[in-house]
């Protein structure tokens with residue numbers, strides 16, 4: 257049967273995943289949302305059964321069997337589906353049998369909708385608003401602190417000159433040093449101090465740079481594995497900001513594992529996605545995956561806030577800066593973490609819809 261992808265291209269614009277299945281349970285068509293949901297390209301899926309590319313729950317499998325055998329439709333909530341990469345999805349599913357005479361050999365229409373999709377979108381919007389408010393507050397505070405800090409330091413210096421007893425200089429030195437440290441911190445809170453320098457950049461060149469920096473920083477037992485989709489096109493962005501963003505995230509992973517463990521840098525393409533409320537035809541996903549201890553529970557909700565750190569001597573600015581830089585590129589950062597597996601997901605737009 258000669259079914260072109262173009263005949264269904266309207267389905268690519270849908271937010272829910274749509275699959276068409278033939279009499280032998282083989283996938284004959286999958287839309288862009290479906291590819292994203294199953295984290296596999298249509299090229300990998302077409303011609304295969306759903307069960308051979310992921311683990312369907314018994315309920316879903318019998319709904320498919322019944323649709324083919326008996327022409328029964330099915331709607332189910334909270335169905336589990338385990339993807340090839342191990343991720344478990346919770347879905348609302350609909351199976352609709354198609355009339356054989358009009359369906360060009362296709363027998364079932366399968367619709368899959370992630371349950372937390374809607375929740376996640378509103379949560380992301382709330383988060384972005386909250387982050388903007390936080391950044392505003394922090395910038396204002398940093399400005400307010402910087403000026404009196406300069407006065408404090410100057411006064412301590414003057415005092416130092418007037419001191420008759422040189423051993424008392426130890427105290428003025430403490431004031432001066434601490435004022436300098438605070439000044440430096442305020443300066444970093446006021447980042448970015450430099451404007452974006454957009455150019456055409458290759459994401460894999462950026463990831464390779466991060467890889468070589470970290471391998472040098474943690475010589476020995478840190479493994480850095482790459483899993484690149486080399487067909488990804490270049491994107492327009494600020495090279496230094498992107499390196500810094502990925503480096504901050506990957507360095508956290510290396511530090512959490514104390515240099516002993518594995519970090520995977522993975523890239524994939526995404527089609528038809530919404531990032532920060534805007535729709536894109538093409539985007540890329542960069543995953544930084546580590547097998548370290550996971551994000552400590554106490555800071556998980558707040559880790560992107562400035563000054564929130566879970567480690568001795570941390571500034572708590574790494575993730576804030578990474579998030580800032582990714583947002584400059586109209587992208588998003590997400591994180592899933594449990595002991596043994598932490599994934600930071602960066603999504604960056606390439607082409608607007």
Ligand SMILES: Nc1ncnc2c1ncn2[C@@H]1O[C@H](COP(=O)(O)OP(=O)(O)O)[C@@H](O)[C@H]1O
Nearest residue numbers: 508509512550551565566567570571572574575
């Ligand atoms: N991959 C990770 N594994 C475990 N903990 C992490 C990971 N990434 C970030 N964290 C936690 O988040 C905290 C905040 O990170 P960050 O903003 O870079 O600040 P800092 O590294 O200065 O503490 C870290 O201190 C660490 O506790």
Ligand SMILES: [Mg+2]
Nearest residue numbers: 504508574575
């Ligand atoms: Mg850090």
